[in-house]
Amino acid sequence: MVGKGNQDSNENLPSDLSQSVEIFRNRLGKSSDFKAREIILPGESSPVAAICYFNGLVDLKSINKMIATVNDFLLGENQGKPSPSSIVDIIPGDLRKSGNIDNLIQAVLDGSTVMLIDGIPSAAIVSLPGGRRRSVEEPSSQTVIRGPKEGFTEDVATNIALIRRKIRSPELRFEDRTIGRVTKTRVSVAYINGIAKDEVVKEVLTRLDRIDVDSILESGYIEEYIQDTTATPFPTLINTERPDAVAGNLLDGQVAILVDGSPFVLVAPVTFFKFFLASEDYYQRYDISSFLRLIRLFSFLVALLLPSLYIAVTTFQQEMIPTTLLISLAAQREGTPLPALLEALLMELTFEVIREAGVRMPRVVGPAISIVGALVLGQAAVQAGLVSAAMVIIVSFTAISNFVIPYFSMSAAVRLVRFALMLLAGTFGLYGILAGGIPLLIHMVSLKSFGVPYFLPLAPLSFTNLKDVLIRAPWPLLKTRPSYISSDNRDRQASKKQSKNSK
Amino acid sequence: MRRIRTCCLLVLLSLFVTGCWNRTELNELGITVATGFDRENGKWSMSYQIAVPSAMGTAQSGSGGGGGGGKPSVHVFTTVGSSIREAADLGYVENPRRLYFAHTDLLVIGREAAEFGISEILGLYFRNNDARETVLVALTDGKARDILTKVVPSETMPGTALAEIIQKESNFSSIFPKVKVYELAQKVLSDAGAAGVPVLEFTGKGQSGMESLEQTTSSPGTLKLTRLGVFHRDRFVGWMNREESFGISWLSDHVKGSTLAFGCSEGSQEKKQSSFRITNAKTTVTPIKSGEHFKMKIKVKAKGDLLEFQCNGDLTKPEVIRKIEKTLEEDILAIIQAGWKASKRMRVDLPGFADKVHRKYPKTWREIKATWEDELAHIELDTEVHVSVQRPGLIKKSFEQLQKETGEQDR
Numbered sequence: 035m036v037g038k039g040n041q042d043s044n045e046n047l048p049s050d051l052s053q054s055v056e057i058f059r060n061r062l063g064k065s066s067d068f069k070a071r072e073i074i075l076p077g078e079s080s081p082v083a084a085i086c087y088f089n090g091l092v093d094l095k096s097i098n099k100m101i102a103t104v105n106d107f108l109l110g111e112n113q114g115k116p117s118p119s120s121i122v123d124i125i126p127g128d129l130r131k132s133g134n135i136d137n138l139i140q141a142v143l144d145g146s147t148v149m150l151i152d153g154i155p156s157a158a159i160v161s162l163p164g165g166r167r168r169s170v171e172e173p174s175s176q177t178v179i180r181g182p183k184e185g186f187t188e189d190v191a192t193n194i195a196l197i198r199r200k201i202r203s204p205e206l207r208f209e210d211r212t213i214g215r216v217t218k219t220r221v222s223v224a225y226i227n228g229i230a231k232d233e234v235v236k237e238v239l240t241r242l243d244r245i246d247v248d249s250i251l252e253s254g255y256i257e258e259y260i261q262d263t264t265a266t267p268f269p270t271l272i273n274t275e276r277p278d279a280v281a282g283n284l285l286d287g288q289v290a291i292l293v294d295g296s297p298f299v300l301v302a303p304v305t306f307f308k309f310f311l312a313s314e315d316y317y318q319r320y321d322i323s324s325f326l327r328l329i330r331l332f333s334f335l336v337a338l339l340l341p342s343l344y345i346a347v348t349t350f351q352q353e354m355i356p357t358t359l360l361i362s363l364a365a366q367r368e369g370t371p372l373p374a375l376l377e378a379l380l381m382e383l384t385f386e387v388i389r390e391a392g393v394r395m396p397r398v399v400g401p402a403i404s405i406v407g408a409l410v411l412g413q414a415a416v417q418a419g420l421v422s423a424a425m426v427i428i429v430s431f432t433a434i435s436n437f438v439i440p441y442f443s444m445s446a447a448v449r450l451v452r453f454a455l456m457l458l459a460g461t462f463g464l465y466g467i468l469a470g471g472i473p474l475l476i477h478m479v480s481l482k483s484f485g486v487p488y489f490l491p492l493a494p495l496s497f498t499n500l501k502d503v504l505i506r507a508p509w510p511l512l513k514t515r516p517s518y519i520s521s522d523n524r525d526r527q528a529s530k531k532q533s534k535n536s537k
Numbered sequence: 538m539r540r541i542r543t544c545c546l547l548v549l550l551s552l553f554v555t556g557c558w559n560r561t562e563l564n565e566l567g568i569t570v571a572t573g574f575d576r577e578n579g580k581w582s583m584s585y586q587i588a589v590p591s592a593m594g595t596a597q598s599g600s601g602g603g604g605g606g607g608k609p610s611v612h613v614f615t616t617v618g619s620s621i622r623e624a625a626d627l628g629y630v631e632n633p634r635r636l637y638f639a640h641t642d643l644l645v646i647g648r649e650a651a652e653f654g655i656s657e658i659l660g661l662y663f664r665n666n667d668a669r670e671t672v673l674v675a676l677t678d679g680k681a682r683d684i685l686t687k688v689v690p691s692e693t694m695p696g697t698a699l700a701e702i703i704q705k706e707s708n709f710s711s712i713f714p715k716v717k718v719y720e721l722a723q724k725v726l727s728d729a730g731a732a733g734v735p736v737l738e739f740t741g742k743g744q745s746g747m748e749s750l751e752q753t754t755s756s757p758g759t760l761k762l763t764r765l766g767v768f769h770r771d772r773f774v775g776w777m778n779r780e781e782s783f784g785i786s787w788l789s790d791h792v793k794g795s796t797l798a799f800g801c802s803e804g805s806q807e808k809k810q811s812s813f814r815i816t817n818a819k820t821t822v823t824p825i826k827s828g829e830h831f832k833m834k835i836k837v838k839a840k841g842d843l844l845e846f847q848c849n850g851d852l853t854k855p856e857v858i859r860k861i862e863k864t865l866e867e868d869i870l871a872i873i874q875a876g877w878k879a880s881k882r883m884r885v886d887l888p889g890f891a892d893k894v895h896r897k898y899p900k901t902w903r904e905i906k907a908t909w910e911d912e913l914a915h916i917e918l919d920t921e922v923h924v925s926v927q928r929p930g931l932i933k934k935s936f937e938q939l940q941k942e943t944g945e946q947d948r
Contacts, residue, residue, distance in 0.1 A: 265541055349560045353639035353667075357568075357697065360640060364563040365590035373562055460560075 045135045051152035055084050058150075061139055068142075070150075073101060075108055082108065083121060084150045086138075091145035093164025100125060100147075100160070121151055128161040143218065163191075170196065173275035173297075175442060178314040185275045190220050190294035193277070197224060197290070200281040205229070208292075211242050219250040220294040224280070229287045231521045234303060234484050238289050253293040253300050260291075260302075262482050267450045269443035270483040272308060273298040279313040287520025289484075303484035303519060307492070307503045309444040310334065315506050324505035331504065333438035337448045340432045341378045342459035342467050344425075349374050350463025366422040375460030377421055381429040382453065384411055389433075490518045564590075567634030570611060571696025573681025574658055575647035577617060581657075583624040584615040584682040585636065586696045593693060610693040613685050621661050638668045642700035644718060645737065646674065647681035651766065651773035659722045659771070670719035673700045676734040676766035676773070684737050687760050699760065703735055706762055707793065711818075712783045713762050714791035725771055728891035728902070728909075731880075733777065733785060736764040769885045777879050777887075784876015787837060787869065788888035790820040799864050801848035810847040813865055813926070815839050824894045826901065830915040833890060837869060837920065842928040849938055852929040866922040873920055884910045 047054055055070050062068045067089045072081035083104065085097060107124050122131065132138055133156035138148050141159040149158040170192065173185030186193045194208055205227040213221050221242060225235050241260040250256060253273060261270045274280060275297050280290045283301045291300040310330045315323040347354050348363060355363065370377065388407040395403055412430075415421040432452070439445040451474065458466035481488035491499035499516050501507040514524040573584035592608035614631060618624030628636055644662075646655060662668045677684050685696070692698035707715035713735035716724070724732035741758030765782035767775050777785065786792050794816055798809040817840040825832045843852075843861070850857035880887045891909055895902040905912050934942075 348563050352561070352563065352566060352637065357570075357640045357642070360563070361568060361588050361590055361593060361694075364566065364568065364588070365593045367563040368591040370564070373560070463560075 047133050047135055047138065047150070047155045047157060049153055049155040051081060051084055051150055054150045054157075055086070057135060058086055058139065058142075061135070062142075071097075071101070073104060073108075075105075080152070082152050085147060086142055086150065087147040087162075088142060088145070090165045091163070092147050093162050096127075096162040096164065097147060100127075100149075100162070122149070122158045125149065125158060125160060130159045131156050132159060133157070140218070167192075176274060176276050176279070176312070176440065178276075178312070178317070181314050181317045182276075182278045184277060186277060186292075186297040186299055188295050188297055190222055190292050193292050193297075193299065194222060194224070196277040197280055197284070200277060201226065201284065206284070209239065211239070213242065213245050213256070214248060214250040215246070216248040217250055221250070221256065222292040222294075224284060224290040224292060226284050226287075228523050229285065229515070229520050230289055231287060231519070234287075235289055237484055238291065238302060242291070250293060250295075252296045253291065253298045254296075256291060256293055257300055262484065266477065266481060267447040268306070268478060268481060268488070269309070269441070269447065270302070270304065270481060270488070272301040272304045272441060273443060274301065274441075275299075276313055282313060282316065286515050303486040305483065305486060305490045305518070306478060306481075306488050309439065309441045311502075312440040316509075320506050320508040327504060327506065330438050330440070333435035334444075334448065336435040337432055337439070337445070338452055339455065339467065339471075340435070341382060341428055341452065342455040343464075344428050345374050345378050345456060346459040346463040346467055349460065363422075363424055366424050369419050370422050371420065373460075374425075375456065377425050378429070378456055378460075379453070381421060381425055382432075382456070385429055385433050386449070486518055491516070561635060565635055566637045567632060569636055569638050569641050570694050571643040571645060571685055571699065572638070572641055573645040573647065573685045574621070574650045574655075575615075575681050576649040576653045580617050580619050581621050581624045581650075582615055582617045582682070583621060583628070584613060584685050585628065585632075586685045586694075587612045587614075587632070587634070587636075588694060609688070611695060613682070615682055621657060638665075641669065641672050642697045643703075644672045644674050645681040645684050645699075646676050646734070648676070648678050648773065650681070651676055651768070654771040655721075655725075655768070656771040659718065659725070662718045663722065670717065670722075672718050673703050674716050674718055674721050674734050675699065675703060675737045675762075677737050683739065684760065687739060689760060699737065702760075702762065706735070707791075709794050709796075711786050711792040711795045711815075712779055713765050714786050714789070721768075724889070725768060727889065728895045728906075729886035729889040730770050730891070731885040731887045731889070732768045733765045733782065733887055734768065735762050736766045736776070737761070738763045767883055767885055767887060769883075774885060775883050777876075777883075780872060781876045781879035784872045784874065785880065785887045786876075787818075787820055787873045788822070788835065788876055790818075790822075792818040792820070792839075794818075796844065797865060797868060799861070799868055802864065810845070811843070811861075812845040813841055813861070813924075814844050815841040816927070817841070822888070822890065822893055824890065824897050825919075826898060827917075830912065830917075831890075831894060832917045832919055833893075835873070835918055835920045837873070837922040839865075839869065839922070839924045840927050841924075843926055843930050846930070846935050847937060848935060850934070852933050858926050858929065862924045862926055865924040869922045869924065870920055873922075874918070877918055881913055881916075884913060886910075886913055890916065 048057070051072075055072070058070060059068070069085075069087055069089055071085045073083045073085070074081045085101065087097065103124060103126065104121060107121065122129070130141075132141070138157055138159065142148050145161075145163055145165075147160045147162045149160060151157065167189050168187050170184045170187055172183045176185075184196065186196065198206065203226065207225055207227050209223045211221045211223070212218050223235070223238055223242065238260070242256070245256070245259045247255070247259070257269075257271050257273065258264070263270065272283070280299050280301060284290055288301050288303065291302070293300070310327055312326075312330075315327065318326075348367075352360060367374075372380065388403065388411070391403055391407075392400070412426055416423045416426055436445050436448060439448065455467060455470050455474075458470040460466075462469060479487070479489045479493050487494065490496065491503060496518065498514070499518060502512055502516065506512075510527075513527055515526055517524060567585070568588040568590070569585050570588050571586040573586075575582040575584065589608065589610055589612050592610045614628070616624045616628045616631075618627050625636060644658070646658065650658075662670050662672070675684075684699075687695060689695045689698035689702075692701075703713075703715045706713060714733070716732065716734055721732050721734065724730075737760055739758055740761050740763065764779070765777040765785070766773060767777055783795075792815065794814070795818075797813045797815065799811050799813060800809045801811070819838045821836045823834040823836075825834055846852065846861075848861075850860070852858065877888070886909065890913075891902075894905075
């Protein structure tokens, strides 16, 4: 468990118990949560053994039980002084021996319990995890109507178990890394051997090994270190709270990166269209799923373009609006003081402020914000003649469309790009939208995620992989995994010929 | 890094560019619904009917003083200049908004302007990109301005309403076929060089400005399509009445749908109590050279439904249906001949025979091109009309007949 950047001193444990305990105390700076419980047998003055752990990281009940077992052993049949090393043999549970002080201290920091025994220069590391952790709950950021309701937690071991429970295959592999010079965060890379491409797994691991930073507190840190391009608003890794989504992705040949301390698991490589697939798509009927996917893509375009189209059309290309609509819009604009661009920017910024406030504010003041946001800013602004009603409709629809995108990282990208397009539209009209939209498309097409082109399977076009992109074909037709992600092992189900033969 | 910085700079700079160039906010536009062209003292006089958005029902309260109310929804003003666009731009001495022609629905030409010649108007529409060639054209006997100042009851925008009237009439009556600017230009420039334009007239009594019409439920005077104005080349040459215009409609294959009243026997002009709705009509014209002159073989096919039937006869019997068809055929023939007679009288080729002749006999056309107007008088029509009744309706006999029959049984 020695990670990168650790100064290995290879200092060995002394055989004297009190000395060892002193070393531990000093190394940990006499931290108040560090405990070293000594076991003193009746009638003796010096302790036989000491149990070191951090309060709150371990299960105290198990420790008490362990102490009781050791006491029984020492006071029981083996009267007299048994050999100290035999104590180790009777300790129940996951056990390892080590004589290296750094290893032992790291083990204590990881949440293990270390048993130091008088007279021998090595100690037992026992894993007795405990303490308060959040239990498995329904994910808050990605909810479904139909489908499993469990979500990842902050504990990487729990998360691994959640995935393992879904894929009970010997080919499901986890490879661990410890990243962060100070935080020593456990990062686990999951993939299915034989389905994931070996190069991708190797690439993920090399990129993880390259990270040299003092702290990793959330998977977002990892994402920024290992993504292909930094200068882009678009995410090239998916993060999800849903074990079923990760399991599905692993079965497509993707690689998942679990980070201890974060319920958000990274998945790579991804393509643009993966951001529009919800795991529910695979649980519902294919026709409604396909329809919903198209709705999501439409919403993406609305969220990206609607305000800028409105600005462009009302200030430059009025001839494109039907006459009655034009007059109705013109009637609303009578007496509004600001030009359409400023009006739109103002409303969009206001909405962003409300949204940010909604995320940051204490839950109890929620209703107050919604009253101020909806009534004061929406209705009152229109009644006061500051903003036209059409603009409020446009901004609201844009905002709602933005929430349809299943992955928050993609909708955040859309929010940013939208402002740029609005400025362009306000400056050059529809021409400006194209002048912004075409470079944007070029940029997106040129993006890569772990070597996989971002716009696959549309660009470059691959017809066989289109069955599960814009629409979802019924499961019996989805015979193969996406060829651009998975390795050569592509058959999801036996083709008809094979199944006949097997009968 | 440098590229990102340049990009950021470009975006920031674009903030300062806004508000320049050709940006126009909606509330700076004078949306012209209809335009009128008149000639006055050797100058062009342009009239514009501009929508007043704040007077529309959708206007926001709080802005523009409550909106709606008694405010008229359009504003009409007139400018005079020696050229059309000069006149238009002189509009800015009294109009605060940019005149915007892309949403114009109707173009009204006054009689004097029509007699002076419409080529300048057509040229203007084709040269400029903001004026649309798909605008409907109407003619009026007096000043175009007088048409634009009239309100069409129940509609907020008179210009649009008039355009709708022309459109609907063309689709459901086909007596005065609608003509758009580009169609007018095509016709004026064609070999025949003749065009018909629907005429809008204010009929009935009463001064009827915008004010006087507002308080009544049935206005004493209304704007109506009454006649067809005939152009030869770009000059106005005369009027055609309803029947003549309808005849021309048949000849030039402009009948899309219409309702014909007919009598019980062939040729009976009185007692046209039954009616027939034409749902589908097709006219083909084939010129045939006969001797020195031309003969036009005209084939008319019309299909439709019986709407009213007041004659005797059982509609389940084919011979009764055949008789109705025969009557209708005669009626249509008479209409066509009336139209052709009027066309000959005015010495204009409204049905557009010239183009057909040109296409079929290009060599002969070159010889007779110069004297085509004289040639018209010698053209004979060989008309063949075929009408088919598709649906005689839900009852077999006329109600009158049923009454008589039940009366007989009772006795």
